[in-house]
Amino acid sequence: MAIILDENTRVLIQGITGREGQARSRFMLEYGTKVVAGVTPGRGGTEVWHIPVYNTVKEAIENRGPIDLTVTFVPGPLVKDAVFEALNAGIEKVVMPVERVPVYDALEIIAYARRKGATIIGPGSLGLISPEKAVAGWIGGTEELAKEVFRAGPVGVLSRSGGQTTTVCWAITREGLGVSTAIHVGSEPVVGITFAEALPLFEKDNETQAVVLFGEIGGTAEEDSTELIKSGKFTKPLVAYIAGASAQSGIRYSHASAIIEGGKGDAQSKIKALSGVGVQVVSSPKDLAPTVKRILKR
Amino acid sequence: MVRLYEYQGKEILKKEGIPVPSGGVASSPEEVKMLAEKLGKPVVIKSQILATGRFKAGGIKFANSPQEARSLANELLDSEIKGFKVEKVRVEEQIDIVKEFYCSVIIVSSYKIKAPVLMFCTEGGVDVEEVATSHPEKVMSMSIDVLEGIKKENVQGALSKIDLDSQLVEPISDVLFRLYNVARKYDALTVEINPLVLTRDGKILAVDCRFIIDDSSTTRHPELEFEVPRDTSKPLTELDKIAWKIEENDYRGVAYFMQLASIDEIKKGGYVGFHGMGGGGAMLGADALTRHGMKIANYADSSGNPPASKVYRLAKVILSLPGIEAYVACSPNIASQEMWHTARGLVKAFREDLKDKLGFPVVVLWAGNKEHEATQILTEWCKDLPIKLEVYGRDYIYELDFIARRVRSLIDEYRKIRGEG
Numbered sequence: 001m002a003i004i005l006d007e008n009t010r011v012l013i014q015g016i017t018g019r020e021g022q023a024r025s026r027f028m029l030e031y032g033t034k035v036v037a038g039v040t041p042g043r044g045g046t047e048v049w050h051i052p053v054y055n056t057v058k059e060a061i062e063n064r065g066p067i068d069l070t071v072t073f074v075p076g077p078l079v080k081d082a083v084f085e086a087l088n089a090g091i092e093k094v095v096m097p098v099e100r101v102p103v104y105d106a107l108e109i110i111a112y113a114r115r116k117g118a119t120i121i122g123p124g125s126l127g128l129i130s131p132e133k134a135v136a137g138w139i140g141g142t143e144e145l146a147k148e149v150f151r152a153g154p155v156g157v158l159s160r161s162g163g164q165t166t167t168v169c170w171a172i173t174r175e176g177l178g179v180s181t182a183i184h185v186g187s188e189p190v191v192g193i194t195f196a197e198a199l200p201l202f203e204k205d206n207e208t209q210a211v212v213l214f215g216e217i218g219g220t221a222e223e224d225s226t227e228l229i230k231s232g233k234f235t236k237p238l239v240a241y242i243a244g245a246s247a248q249s250g251i252r253y254s255h256a257s258a259i260i261e262g263g264k265g266d267a268q269s270k271i272k273a274l275s276g277v278g279v280q281v282v283s284s285p286k287d288l289a290p291t292v293k294r295i296l297k298r
Numbered sequence: 299m300v301r302l303y304e305y306q307g308k309e310i311l312k313k314e315g316i317p318v319p320s321g322g323v324a325s326s327p328e329e330v331k332m333l334a335e336k337l338g339k340p341v342v343i344k345s346q347i348l349a350t351g352r353f354k355a356g357g358i359k360f361a362n363s364p365q366e367a368r369s370l371a372n373e374l375l376d377s378e379i380k381g382f383k384v385e386k387v388r389v390e391e392q393i394d395i396v397k398e399f400y401c402s403v404i405i406v407s408s409y410k411i412k413a414p415v416l417m418f419c420t421e422g423g424v425d426v427e428e429v430a431t432s433h434p435e436k437v438m439s440m441s442i443d444v445l446e447g448i449k450k451e452n453v454q455g456a457l458s459k460i461d462l463d464s465q466l467v468e469p470i471s472d473v474l475f476r477l478y479n480v481a482r483k484y485d486a487l488t489v490e491i492n493p494l495v496l497t498r499d500g501k502i503l504a505v506d507c508r509f510i511i512d513d514s515s516t517t518r519h520p521e522l523e524f525e526v527p528r529d530t531s532k533p534l535t536e537l538d539k540i541a542w543k544i545e546e547n548d549y550r551g552v553a554y555f556m557q558l559a560s561i562d563e564i565k566k567g568g569y570v571g572f573h574g575m576g577g578g579g580a581m582l583g584a585d586a587l588t589r590h591g592m593k594i595a596n597y598a599d600s601s602g603n604p605p606a607s608k609v610y611r612l613a614k615v616i617l618s619l620p621g622i623e624a625y626v627a628c629s630p631n632i633a634s635q636e637m638w639h640t641a642r643g644l645v646k647a648f649r650e651d652l653k654d655k656l657g658f659p660v661v662v663l664w665a666g667n668k669e670h671e672a673t674q675i676l677t678e679w680c681k682d683l684p685i686k687l688e689v690y691g692r693d694y695i696y697e698l699d700f701i702a703r704r705v706r707s708l709i710d711e712y713r714k715i716r717g718e719g
Contacts, residue, residue: 102518110412115445145634
């Protein structure tokens, strides 16, 4: 098992004919993702790596059958229409590897998805991967690197940093373990799935025995996840690290969401909140994988 | 996170039907005098800087006559307050305040909300979250459904439940209703009026205004004429402005730069130019250098697979920080982006700017996609430079303390070469 994505998930790629869309759809195909169709308005009837391209999501479904998940390679200012089209066509999972989405567009996407009961990953997410099954987005970059870095196994991975999602998985692989599903939740000010919403999915997944979380300064995602633990909706072992201890208040550190405001969202308060509910917070990212290994051996 | 000046925010509020004190903006003492004459009453002169706590810092002055206004403006204009140079002041009528309130629309990212939240408090100038806990009867808070928009009767209903004079419910609901629509229209992450006041003659006025626009929405608002549409929580340096130009016209990947120390401070020594390559890892690199007692002159990050030309321009900006004692390009990430683009960008910048820098420390850590090719490109094309170049790959991702110690000792050697050891 895995969460959200596996080898049977039928995947659509919106914006498949663009530079990113073409490059990443090839990577997804090579890794084994079941990509069944692509969409680019005005490019219907063409193919990308033998994937048929349609003008609309509706046409894609009519011709290729049901679609479970769409990946949107559409520029930020335009992506809202693409996601609404997908949600209106009944697609229940949307991966958004796109940055600079205007924040009210993101809020509308998230609000609409809530009404439809759909899951949004991103915006600003590299995507997610269920190792040895499928990848959606461009996490891992190339087939060669992805196959080397990601192994299937019992650890769920969540991160607000794309690079660190991959890095944590690599370290887990080095420990002789593997990953059920790894999700880069995204680095925009507001994102669809957050730690607090992903943890219950890992709770239900039989394969996942523990979760590793790579957090960072800013926002409340780490604090929010403690509520799930307190209320018993997540009971598996959780190992966490929080980046950005040296950050100055009021200055953004790379990610749009990585900013300490009015003394809130700093590393120390996050570490305290997580430790307070029994999360194993490590003091160096190096300790994430060995710690989860030790816990699983018990 | 683009902050607007108070005067810009107030101009927007006024345009959208939220009353503000009469007044205008000026950039010379003479203009200030003219505005004061036009107002024909005692005025307040408010320095326009992107910082809070202006009153305590002496940035807000009161004048009884146009002449006094001119001489006070003369003191304020061109002075430096909280690190910001005062280039403009807002001149407005003095207000006879009976009561102060707080109101805001803030986008909340927390998982249960993920929506704009409209807040009102019957006290102004307070920490509203604290009051919400200690005196819930004083605070109204509602999250707005962005698809439905705001309904005035809902605001009225919510306001009538808190400890607010019933006569004020209607005029304040009108302000709050408009405030949400302002936030929506201008794509604001935050619009905060603190204080909103009731005057002796019964008017409701926005006396101050904090307005923050979402970075990703700035292109939708050319009318706001941003100089640099990104975080401006500190005074922007010339280099910050130059660095923004790299980003402005090139949407391939991200090149982020923020100067953290002044040029004078950097020249005192002990500073490194910092170049991260991927958000989370970049932060880890900065943390490690800080932990080992080094100071970071700037924070930079190239991510999302930018082309070599963009990385080159970013590196040039970092290298132009005078007095940095090392260049640290640090990405303890198994990167999905192709690192060879970065390598090519660095080679060109190093060849141009470090060709005479004997012993200048350059420490690079990268891993992931095209890591080996990147290392080969960088070492091969820099081998005739006099710099001290050390390049590390994936085995060192978790050896940041070692990397920081290497930087430290290369800096010591570099100082010896320059006769400063």
